[in-house]
Amino acid sequence: MTALGDLIGIDDRTVLVLGRELDLAHGRPDVANALVHRAGDTLVLVDTGVTTAFRAALRAAADRVGPWSRAVVLTTHGHPDHIGNNDLADELGVPVQHCVPARDLDQMRDPESYWLRSFERIAWAVPLPPARLAAEVVALFAPLRPFAAATRTYEERPPELIRIGSRRFTGWTFADGSVRVLRSQGHCAGHVIVHLRDCGVLHLSDEGNGACGAMYDADQLKIQSVLGAVAGLFEEGEATILTDGHSFARRRGAEAVSHLDGLLEQAMALQGAALGLTGGDGPVRPSTFTTRYARAIAERRVGGANPNPVFTAMMALNALGELGLRPDSGAGADAPWSRPYRPIPPR
Template sequence: MTEPTPLGSLVEIDDRTVLVLGQELDIAHEQPDVGNALVHRAGEHLVLVDTGVTEAFRAALRTAVDRVGPWSRLLLITTHGHTDHVGNNDLVDELAAELGVPAEHWVSARDVEQMRDPVTYWERAFDRLTGVAPLPAPPALSAKKVVSLFQPLHPFGTTTRTYEERPLERLSLGSVRMTGWSFADGAVRVLRSQGHCAGHVIVHLRDAGLVHLGDEVNGPCGAMRDADQLKLTTVFGAVATAAAEGAVSAVTEGHDGTVRRGDEVVAHLDEILDQAVALQEAALEITDGHDTVDPAGFATDLGRRVAELGGGGPNPNPVFGGMMSVNMLDEIGLRPAHAGHEGRPWSRPGRTDPAPVAGMPHGIALLPAAAAMVGWKLRGRDK
C-alpha cells in the first residue's frame, strides 16, 4: 500500500507554478480533508487557487509563494466554498499587508451562503441520508462535528467579492465555448462549471497551459446536495476535448496530487465519463423490476458497483457513498414515496394528468380575488 503524501508537499509544475498537496478526511482521528491549492505567478500577479485549511497547510502555501518568483499584485481565486478549500483565505490579506501590495479575492455568489454558514449546509446534506446511510449522530450534531475539524476557518477577507459582480464573458478552450471571467490581463480565466456544487468554477492558467479542475472530478457521480450530474459530465467532456486539441496541456485536481499531461488528460477524463455511464446503468439494473426501492439497500448495492468501477472519489466512506446514492436515485427519476419520512421507499412518480384549472374566478370566489388584486395594485406590484 502506498504511503500517503505528507500534508503540504509541493509539486513543481514549472518554474512559476506549484501544486500544494492536501490530505484525506479521517473523522475517526479528527483529521480534516484538505484540498490541494495552486500557487502561480502570472507576470506581476501572484495567483493562489484555493487555500486549503489548517495552519500546517498555510505554512506550506507560504513556502510555495517563495518558490515562484517576484510579484507585486495578489489574486486569490476560490474554486468553490467547501470548508476544505477556503480555510486560509485570509492569507491574502496577510501577504498583501506584509508587502504593501494590492490584493483581490473572488468567489462565486452561489457559494457565499455555505461559506457563511457551513454547519447548515452540511446539516441539509446529512438530513437527506437519514435511513439511507449510517450517521454517527443526528444531522445537526454530525454537521457540527464535521465542521469543527476545519479550524481555523477564515473564508472571507477584506477584499472578497463575487465573480458575478463582474460582466460575464464568453471564453474558449480551443473549440470549446464556455462562459466565465478573466483576470490578470487574461492570464487567469475562471470558467463556470457548477457540477460539484452550485458555485464551482474551474481555472485556466494560460501561461502554464493548465486547467485546475478542483473537485469536479471527485468521482463519476456528484455527492453534494447541490451537485449537478449533467454539469459534471459536461465539464469532463469539454476539458477532454480541449486537451485532445492541444489547447490544454496539463490538468490538476482538488484532491489528487497527479499532474496529468497531454493524452493522459484525455484518457483520465474519458475514464470518468465511462464510469458515469456505467454507474447509471448499474443503478437501473439495481432498481429494475421494482415498483419501490429501499434507499438503504440501494446505497449498499450501488456502493459495491462504485467500488468495482474504482470511482469512489477521494474520500470514500459510507456517508459520502450514501450521498452519492441519493443523488443517483434522483438522477434516474425516483423520488421519496413520502417526503419527510425517514428511510421510506423511493418510487417513480405516477403519470397522472393535472386536474382542470378553472381560470378566472366567478361568483362568490370573485371577492377574495378582487381583494388580492386591490392589494397587488396598492403595493405597486403591477408596475
C-alpha cells in the same frame, strides 16, 4: 509518499501545493490541493486549503514563484477544505483581489446548515444525529477563515464569453487574460475551474471527484459536460497539464484525456448499475438501494475522493434522483422512492 504541504513544481512560476485525504475516524480534515502561479507581476492562488500548516506551505510556494507586486486569490467553491485560509488574501502586503462564487456564499457563511441539509437526507446512514454530525464535521476544519476584507463574488464582475480553441465557456479572466475562471457548477452550485493559459494548466478542482457527485447541490449533467469539454481542450493542445483538488498527481496530455474519459465511462457504468438495481416500476427504499449501490461502487472501484459510507449514501440518493425517482412524502428520510408517473395506491 506525499505529505501535507509538499510542493510539486510544474514550471519555474507554477507550483501545486499538496493537501491530504479525509480521515474521519481520527478526526483529521481533508485539505484540498492548491495552485500557486505567477502571471507577470501577479501572484495567483487557486484555493487556500485549511490548517495552519497548509497556510505556511502556501506562503513558501508564493515565495518560490516570486517576485510579484499584486495578487489574485481565486476560490473554486465553498467547501471548507478549500477555503480555510482565505483571509491570507489580506496578509500578502500587496493590492489583492479575492473572488468567490456567489452561489456558495450561504454555505461559506453557515457551513453547518449546508452539511446538516446533506446529512438529514441520509439520517438512516449517519452514525450520529445529523445536527451533531454536521457540527463535528465543520469543527474538524477549525480555524476556518473563508472571507477577507478583499472578498467579492465573481458575479460582481461582468461575465465574459471565453473562447479556448474550439470551445466556448462563460466566466471571468484575470491577469490580462492569462488566468481564465470557467463556470462549471457540477460538484456544487457555485463551482468554477481555472485555466492558466501560459503554462497550460487546467485545474479541475473537485469536478473530477468520482463518477457521481455526492452533495445535495451537485449536478451530474454539469459534471459530465465539463469533463467532456476539458478532455477536448487537451485533445486540441489548449491545455497540457491537468490538476485537481484531491488526487495528488499531475497528468499530462494523453494521460489527462484517458483519465477524463475514464471518469465519464465510470459515470455511465455506475448509472447503468443503478438502473439495474431499481428494477421495474416498484418503490425503492434508499437504505436498501445504498447497500447494493455500495457493492456496485466497490466492484467498479469508482468511489471518488471520500470513499466512506456517508458519502456513498449521498451519492446513492443522487443516483436515484438522476434516474427520475422521487421520495414518497410523509415517511421520513428512508421513505421509499418511486417514479412520479407510478400511481401511489391509496392507504
